[in-house]
Amino acid sequence: DQQVKQNSPSLSVQEGRISILNCDYTNSMFDYFLWYKKYPAEGPTFLISISSIKDKNEDGRFTVFLNKSAKHLSLHIVPSQPGDSAVYFCAASRRYAGNMLTFGGGTRLMVKP
Amino acid sequence: EPEVTQTPSHQVTQMGQEVILRCVPISNHLYFYWYRQILGQKVEFLVSFYNNEISEKSEIFDDQFSVERPDGSNFTLKIRSTKLEDSAMYFCASSPTGVGLQETQYFGPGTRLLVL
Numbered sequence: 001d002q003q004v005k006q007n008s009p010s011l012s013v014q015e016g017r018i019s020i021l022n023c024d025y026t027n028s029m030f031d032y033f034l035w036y037k038k039y040p041a042e043g044p045t046f047l048i049s050i051s052s053i054k055d056k057n058e059d060g061r062f063t064v065f066l067n068k069s070a071k072h073l074s075l076h077i078v079p080s081q082p083g084d085s086a087v088y089f090c091a092a093s094r095r096y097a098g099n100m101l102t103f104g105g106g107t108r109l110m111v112k113p
Numbered sequence: 114e115p116e117v118t119q120t121p122s123h124q125v126t127q128m129g130q131e132v133i134l135r136c137v138p139i140s141n142h143l144y145f146y147w148y149r150q151i152l153g154q155k156v157e158f159l160v161s162f163y164n165n166e167i168s169e170k171s172e173i174f175d176d177q178f179s180v181e182r183p184d185g186s187n188f189t190l191k192i193r194s195t196k197l198e199d200s201a202m203y204f205c206a207s208s209p210t211g212v213g214l215q216e217t218q219y220f221g222p223g224t225r226l227l228v229l
Contacts, residue, residue: 034217043117043204043220044156089156099144099208100169101218103156 003027004092006104013111019077021107023090026071030092034101035064035075038087047088048075080111115139117221119205125227126195134190134224136205145188146206146218147180149173156204162188195228202226 004025013019021035031052036044050057050064050073057064063076077084087108091101118137126132138145147159161168162180179191188207192199202225206218 036220041223041225043119043206043222046217046219049217091156099146099161099216099218100158100171101146101148101156102158105155 003030004090004102004104006088006090006107008107009105010108010110013080013109015082015111015113016079019075019080019084019109019111021075021077021088021090021109023073023075023104024071025073025092027092027094027102028071029094030102031095032093033064033066033073034091034093035062036089036091037084038089038106044089077109080109082111082113085109085111115141117205117207117219119203119221119224121224122222123225123227125229128197128228129194132192132195132226134192134203134205134226136188136190136221137186138188138205138207139219140186141209142207142219143210144168144208144216145180145182146208147190148204148206148220149201150204150223151198151201159190192226195226197228200226200228 034049035047038044048059048062048064050066066073087106089106090104093101120135145162150156158171160170160174177193181189202223204223205221208216208218
């Protein structure tokens with residue numbers, strides 16, 4: 001099941017620079033998208049979400065962009081900090097489908113001091 | 114800040130044995146979920162639960178699996194006869210209402226299940 005894909009398994013960024021994590025989806029019925037951050041041996045921690053009626057949502061250093069025509073979303077982290085180093089998952093859901101989240105495979109972000 | 118808790122953190126069992134994984138969702142949440150992540154693979158949805166019944170389940174959630182809310186705080190996942198391929202990290206999650214709304218699901222720290 002490849003409905004949600006994160007094509008970059010890893011990303012390395014210098015501290016203070018922008019991190020851009022990408023996610024593609026195939027199911028046009030998805031209407032809610034989320035980004036989670038995960039450290040080893042911990043559960044996913046919610047970061048930010050966006051509804052399909054919007055194309056941008058911002059929360060502090062984190063901004064999510066949604067391009068529905070391209071079925072693509074991205075997470076921008078500015079400025080990146082060493083504590084941001086973790087695995088980032090995008091997830092998607094559609095209304096009235098039991099709120100099932102479909103996850104991408106994750107991107108490991110490494111922010112170098 | 115309220116959080117989802119899970120016990121045990123680690124469980125080792127023999128193939129064919131029954132296991133029960135326990136979760137305490139965030140107290141005012143009404144919608145509960147189980148997901149799992151096999152090592153090196155994606156996080157996969159297993160089941161969602163609302164108003165004391167299953168709302169949605171994936172094809173992974175076969176007859177060997179069951180969920181229950183035995184009291185006002187706990188939410189359990191039972192695997193009746195474990196198989197080697199059930200070895201995974203199991204995550205519980207909860208959301209406030211979930212019914213037809215776009216809501217964030219909050220995850221617990223997980224239970225690492227190892228079936229020998």
